[in-house]
Amino acid sequence: MLPVGWRDSRGGGGRRRAGRGMTEAAATLEPLPDIGGPAQPLLTVRGLTKHFPLKSGFFGRGAGVVQAVDSLDFEVRKGETLGIVGESGCGKSTTSRLVMALMQPTAGEVVFDGRAVGGRELPLKEYRRQVQMVFQDSYASLNPRLTIEESIAFSPEVHGLARHDARARARDLLAAVGLNPDGFARRYPHELSGGQRQRVNIARALALRPRLVILDEPVSALDKSVEAQVLNLLQDLKAEFGLTYIFISHDLNVVQYMSDRVLVMYLGKVAEVGPVEAIYAAAAHPYTAALLASRPSMDPDLRRTEPPLTGDPPNPINPPAGCRFHTRCGFAEPLCSATVPPLHAAPAGQQAACLMVVPESGHSRAPKVAA
Numbered sequence: 421m422l423p424v425g426w427r428d429s430r431g432g433g434g435r436r437r438a439g440r441g442m443t444e445a446a447a448t449l450e451p452l453p454d455i456g457g458p459a460q461p462l463l464t465v466r467g468l469t470k471h472f473p474l475k476s477g478f479f480g481r482g483a484g485v486v487q488a489v490d491s492l493d494f495e496v497r498k499g500e501t502l503g504i505v506g507e508s509g510c511g512k513s514t515t516s517r518l519v520m521a522l523m524q525p526t527a528g529e530v531v532f533d534g535r536a537v538g539g540r541e542l543p544l545k546e547y548r549r550q551v552q553m554v555f556q557d558s559y560a561s562l563n564p565r566l567t568i569e570e571s572i573a574f575s576p577e578v579h580g581l582a583r584h585d586a587r588a589r590a591r592d593l594l595a596a597v598g599l600n601p602d603g604f605a606r607r608y609p610h611e612l613s614g615g616q617r618q619r620v621n622i623a624r625a626l627a628l629r630p631r632l633v634i635l636d637e638p639v640s641a642l643d644k645s646v647e648a649q650v651l652n653l654l655q656d657l658k659a660e661f662g663l664t665y666i667f668i669s670h671d672l673n674v675v676q677y678m679s680d681r682v683l684v685m686y687l688g689k690v691a692e693v694g695p696v697e698a699i700y701a702a703a704a705h706p707y708t709a710a711l712l713a714s715r716p717s718m719d720p721d722l723r724r725t726e727p728p729l730t731g732d733p734p735n736p737i738n739p740p741a742g743c744r745f746h747t748r749c750g751f752a753e754p755l756c757s758a759t760v761p762p763l764h765a766a767p768a769g770q771q772a773a774c775l776m777v778v779p780e781s782g783h784s785r786a787p788k789v790a791a
């Protein structure tokens with residue numbers, strides 16, 4: 421069941437189509453051509469790892485590392501929304517910052533449309549035009565001294581668009597996100613509500629015509645009624661501008677509404693990834709099942725039989741050996757603390773990192789392969 425105000429279909433809304441009537445400014449600074457074709461993933465992440473060294477003591481060394489993200493592999497297909505979900509501290513934001521190349525990974529690589537990011541194949545400046553981010557805190561994301569129009573026009577101007585054209589683009593984008601340019605262009609961030617500011621942040625993220633937008637908890641700070649409007653706006657904009665989204669949230673209902681595929685993270689690793697229907701109807705990883713069982717639902721049909729999640733995640737400075745979830749898992753057996761489970765195909769079409777889905781793994785619940 422969808423929360424109040426959410427659409428029961430993903431079809432377009434009644435909002436004015438921003439593509440029509442756009443000024444000349446919209447025709448410049450277009451994204452780079454699609455070199456891989458629609459069958460290629462837009463983004464591929466391989467072995468992505470971020471360990472934060474902790475400093476302590478007089479010489480500032482020797483206190484270990486926070487294993488925030490550990491050997492992450494996933495891809496985002498062109499035109500889809502990949503939802504990333506998991507408890508607080510599981511590494512969602514670190515993953516988004518790594519994908520945005522806002523921090524250096526400890527290991528691993530990010531490939532965008534077939535080209536390795538950050539080297540000669542795809543220099544950072546070029547990449548950053550194509551990937552933009554919307555953060556949770558709508559106020560902190562905007563410069564309080566700039567008008568809304570100046571904020572949206574800022575990046576296009578920095579990238580060489582003439583001031584007049586950049587301002588015209590800003591006004592087009594304001595209309596596209598449902599804010600009347602005549603009423604909002606000259607206002608300052610503090611004069612807007614949270615929902616209006618988040619619309620401005622979305623407009624700003626679209627100003628360079630990106631292909632991938634990372635939405636990091638974009639509605640978590642908004643009221644429920646405003647949340648629904650912003651989610652629907654994001655769906656409309658995705659169709660209108662041909663965007664691909666990574667949608668990060670701790671809210672499983674919101675992730676279900678927005679995503680085509682879902683990646684469930686636990687303590688810096690992928691627990692389960694696959695189509696949203698498979699994950700929500702037939703979770704293969706006990707962590708996913710427990711998360712789903714823990715989510716609030718007013719619909720009795722959605723009450724689940726799995727035990728809900730209890731306790732806190734272990735410390736990422738010293739994560740459990742083997743499967744990181746084994747200390748909280750109701751199905752753990754001794755081998756779970758000795759073997760790191762690989763991501764393996766699960767029955768409903770997703771992949772799960774659990775020995776229970778790996779044939780002949782030795783787990784008593786694993787499917788047995790016929791001799």
Ligand SMILES: Nc1ncnc2c1ncn2[C@@H]1O[C@H](COP(=O)(O)OP(=O)(O)OP(=O)(O)O)[C@@H](O)[C@H]1O
Binds near residue numbers: 510
């Ligand atoms: N700069 C840093 N230095 C040390 N540890 C960090 C740093 N940034 C993040 N961490 C740690 O890395 C882990 C992952 O953090 P991250 O913010 O990515 O998780 P998250 O899933 O986004 O959490 P939340 O939902 O609360 O934002 C946490 O244990 C966090 O404390």
